[in-house]
Amino acid sequence: PSPSSTDSSAPEHRDPHKLPNFTSSSLTSPRAPILYLPPLLSSLPPQYPRHSHVPSSTRTPKTTDTRLPDIDPASLALHKALHNFSPATDDYANTAYADAFNWNELELPEEEEREWYCVAFRSIRKAGSETGPLYEADKLAHEEAIQNGGLIMYWYGIPDAETGLNLATCIWQSRQHAIAANARPHHIRAMRLAVTSYEKYSLERYRLRKRKGESGVEVLEYGSGEVGW
Numbered sequence: 001p002s003p004s005s006t007d008s009s010a011p012e013h014r015d016p017h018k019l020p021n022f023t024s025s026s027l028t029s030p031r032a033p034i035l036y037l038p039p040l041l042s043s044l045p046p047q048y049p050r051h052s053h054v055p056s057s058t059r060t061p062k063t064t065d066t067r068l069p070d071i072d073p074a075s076l077a078l079h080k081a082l083h084n085f086s087p088a089t090d091d092y093a094n095t096a097y098a099d100a101f102n103w104n105e106l107e108l109p110e111e112e113e114r115e116w117y118c119v120a121f122r123s124i125r126k127a128g129s130e131t132g133p134l135y136e137a138d139k140l141a142h143e144e145a146i147q148n149g150g151l152i153m154y155w156y157g158i159p160d161a162e163t164g165l166n167l168a169t170c171i172w173q174s175r176q177h178a179i180a181a182n183a184r185p186h187h188i189r190a191m192r193l194a195v196t197s198y199e200k201y202s203l204e205r206y207r208l209r210k211r212k213g214e215s216g217v218e219v220l221e222y223g224s225g226e227v228g229w
Helices: 003-009 024-028 073-084 132-148 175-182 185-197
Strands: 040-043 062-067 114-125 151-156 165-172 198-210 218-221
Touching (some): 040 132, 062 132, 073 198, 114 175, 132 151, 132 175, 132 185, 185 198
Antiparallel strands (some): 040 151, 114 198, 151 165, 198 218
């Protein structure tokens, strides 16, 4: 076959964390489903309008139907900055958390000073484990966390093609918010399913720090003490 015919039949490789480019033919006659995994930002409380400015058209986030009950000004600034959140490498599942994402591209007002609590979840699924129940439990736990407050963003990747290792992460307004979510019924059910659905998994905890007088943020390993409010 000619190179042109070979190319036309080959599956197109694209980054699932970037907004797809659609054409009239791909919309009307798609060859296959298109995977799109942007950051999933918790919708703001009703008194706040949705952010109208998106820093990059290739990194358009999704927002939830469920709204946060409240949010402080510094976390509101972070919420806006996270519209630009994305992996810094395709190998994020095997990369240190501080290097796995584009933290250096997030910019907040210099006058803000705050810390947020981050949790990273690395996992490998068991061969043959059912996806449906775990997905539904995770969805309900996510909505539950937003309703009870504190969850700013949830992001998840796709398994590494060779190792099967995957990475997901949450950013919370405070460590206390995350601890409270752990005790909720949907979260408990999701964690019980995780025990039977994953070959192995691990949790990592971090501080996301914004210093006054600087516009950027830094990621630090969590040791002890409170984070956030």
